[in-house]
Amino acid sequence: MAVVVEEVKLIGSPSSLFTCRPRVALNLKGVEYDFLQEKWWKKSDQLLESNPVYKKIPVLIHNNKPICESMIIVEYIDETWTSIGPSILPSDSYDRAMAKFWTAYSDDKFPALLRNLTGPVPGDIPEATEQFIASLQLLEAAFEKCSKGKRFFGGDEIGYLDIALGSHFGWIGATEKLADVRLLEKEKVPHLVEWYERYFAHPAVKDVMPTTDELLAFVTEVKSNFTAPAN
Structure with missing residues (x-):
């Protein structure tokens, strides 16, 4: 059986506390990811292409599919990697x-x-x-x-x-x-x-x-x- 290698990237800024939300969630789950750092005063082409609606960080890119808005990303992380790390959303x-x-x-x-x-x-x-x-x-x-x-x-x-x-x-x-x-x-x-x-x-x-x-x-x-x- 072929092993599927997942590609996980996070576009954000170290000084953005909203970026910290998905970073904490990824850490809790033990998911490795590439952190693509943005400058607050200059939006990259990748950010604009990944989030053309709000043009804001953070953006999670999972296997070339972008997910935007920090708490939506956290929920996505919890629902995607259910078999590793603790559950983030309450079960009740x-x-x-x-x-x-x-x-x-x-x-x-x-x-x-x-x-x-x-x-x-x-x-x-x-x-x-x-x-x-x-x-x-x-x-x-x-x-x-x-x-x-x-x-x-x-x-x-x-x-x-x-x-x-x-x-x-x-x-x-x-x-x-x-x-x-x-x-x-x-x-x-x-x-x-x-x-x-x-x-x-x-x-x-x-x-x-x-x-x-x-x-x-x-x-x-x-x-x-x-x-x-x-x-």
Whole structure:
């Protein structure tokens, strides 16, 4: 019987926390892949051909077939490589629905909340901080329900919601420094702080998640390119 050699490529950027989502999923499954790095200011022909609709990273290319949007890619990885690594989506239909609900919540809320604290024209910092912490407290309650007393939102192992939230929580350290605020405090969200520390120390995560200093350097690079005079 001929052995089928799978070709797996991921188009993305090391500084993109949405790119980290499929990278973590691939690591959890133990799937080898080629990482094709994009520059945020110059989109490659391969990216434009692979994602002609949104023209955004990340894009997974599996045997020459592109899959776009970070959490759709995560779900595809889980459904494609079922025989290796842990299951990423919960097997129970209710638990799966809750994981997708809180993922939708975090994708809806956190980018705007972070922009309010660090955008080019920051709003009311105390109010924005209060809103951010209120969202964290909702997730604190969600963790207690979803984790069922275990280590991660997904249970004993990292799951779908852990991967989704991790991409937003990666910005917390950089946001705290940029806005000079405290967001993730053990006195207010103790379970979430413990989850955060476990998640970012996990072998599937720690080597692909950009550090706070790397994200701050990325912000500086973005600002310098926006303000640089055109040639």
